[in-house]
Amino acid sequence: MFCFLRKLHKMESTWPHSLQFLLFFSLLFSMAFSKSVIEPCNSSTSCNSLLSYLLPSDMKLAEISTKFNINPIELVGSNNLDQQTSQTLILSAKTTIKIPIQCPCINGIRQSVSTLYTVQPIDTIESICTGFGNLVSPDQIKAANDLDNSSSSLESGQSLKIPLPCTCFNNTDNGVTALYLSYVVREGDSLDSIAGAYGTTVTDLVGVNKLGSPSIDPGDILAIPISACSSANMNLYNDSLLVPNGGYALTAGNCIFCSCGPRNLSLHCVPSALSASCPNLQCKGNNLFIGDVEEELMGTGCNVTTCLYRGYVNHKVLSSLSNTYRAQCTSNHSNPLSPSLPPSSIGIPSVHVLPSLAPAAAAPFAGHGFGSGPTAVQIASSATVSTRTSNSAPFILVFLLALMLVFIPFDPNVYS
Structure with missing residues (x-):
């Protein structure tokens, strides 16, 4: 950001100040806000759902299952790993795996609240969010735990509820049985690359996530339909x-x-x-x-x-x-x-999870095929798009405005 401001300062002789302000606030907005789809609900039923989790460090499967409070057998099965060797398997940092979770209806929306985290001495709310793959924001953790918005201090040993995103949409997509995976958009991602990696289409992703246009930003959380088998x-x-x-x-x-x-x-x-x-x-x-x-x-x-x-x-x-x-x-x-x-x-096939920096590096899922059921747009018609705000956004705003005053001289003649 500092380098960006210096470059902006050098270009002030050729760019109007109004354009500089517009560019600055556009960048600031993309840094501070991200979008995610929220599914309203009014029943007590729960469904199966998935999270796409990018490992922040090398981890054992037992550590991952404990972190998300899930059954290790379900974790292994969702990722098609060998049950007999998974107990000693260590997954490398930046590996992407699927986390199976239950998705209940809580206070009128679909979200998972079964994950608890015990605060460590060096933790901050921001580091906890990073540890959970940015599937949750600082504001969401504060709201779920009734924490003071003006303070980010935590106590060692404190137990926090970690609200995680999930969707059900009747476990169907275009008439085909499906599980919905919550995916955090990364640098370099596009709807084309995500659709190709997960065996769906850009049109389907736009419809499911109620996107006004086929554009996404890092930090956005998408609901991705994954075709599935039902009993x-x-x-x-x-x-x-x-x-x-x-x-x-x-x-x-x-x-x-x-x-x-x-x-x-x-x-x-x-x-x-x-x-x-x-x-x-x-x-x-x-x-x-x-x-x-x-x-x-x-x-x-x-x-x-x-x-x-x-x-x-x-x-x-x-x-x-x-x-x-x-x-x-x-x-x-x-x-x-x-x-x-x-x-x-009779054995179980062994499939290894390979490190991947983007979804295109993962093995693609089979296509959805055709069905006579409701389209993705119809299924998601009751969904809403939520804007997740970074808790540090106000501080970033004040800090960067101060830098602007230093590096970008205000010329009253431009606005006279």
Whole structure:
């Protein structure tokens, strides 16, 4: 900023003072304010949501799950990491990961308030915001904890509620099941790059976030729809799953591993092999385990038998056989497409999270496809755009105005 003022001073002979003031206040406004979408609500229901978190330093997964007060298994599944090696995995600074959170309705808007933070001796409100990836502002922390706006002092050991952004929008986007990810815009980002990285479109982002124009600034928080798989059409007993595309979930006492995508948005559930005591993983009256498919060549077509996961009750995994008919078999003879292996031999894929400075460096999600449901603009029609103000904005304003008086001489002839 100091260099900017010196350059502005050198150009005063060729630029009118009015233009200098306009440029200055435009820059100041972009520094002090950021936008985020807020979803009004009037129900007590909660939904699954995601945060995009840029690690401020090297961190273990256990540290991240503790910081956000979330289940480590859900964190690992949302990022498609290997459960068996994740306990020792250290993620590098500047790595971007997805944080799964619950998004309840609080005081008429969607926000997450389940995260608590214990103040350390060297903490300031600004450093705490940075530690949470700037997903929260100093003013929001002060409001959530009834802190005095005129003071930023904190006491060591003090417990703070950290309000975090989240949206539900009925967990649909253009008729497709979706989870919404809250993403903090960074330097160099554009709607094109963000849309490309997360498998959506600029039009969709503009509609969901109620943007008046396709322009964004660093610090803005966008709601990004991520296509997902739902168990709604699986008729599960005592179980409900919503898994982001490219992720997985462990359910039924960690006995069942259900993955989503990337080629389609249907959940595929198989035994997980993480729990030693998982009975009833084999369908009755058949040699197929959950997730196995068997084809039988008939005279006029192909009979397909699938062992399906059906739910979990009283520590018992439920399953059933499903029979469908196809005009043609995958092969020319009867065979199981998924071998009937004992559960202990079925593993979980290992996918490493790589450091990324911008969303374009992350692996893209599958596209949304087409649907007959409401459009993104219709879904977000009740959403509002909130302006987040930096708590330090008034001080920045006073300081920079003083600098202007020093470096930019006022010429009354210009305004006479």
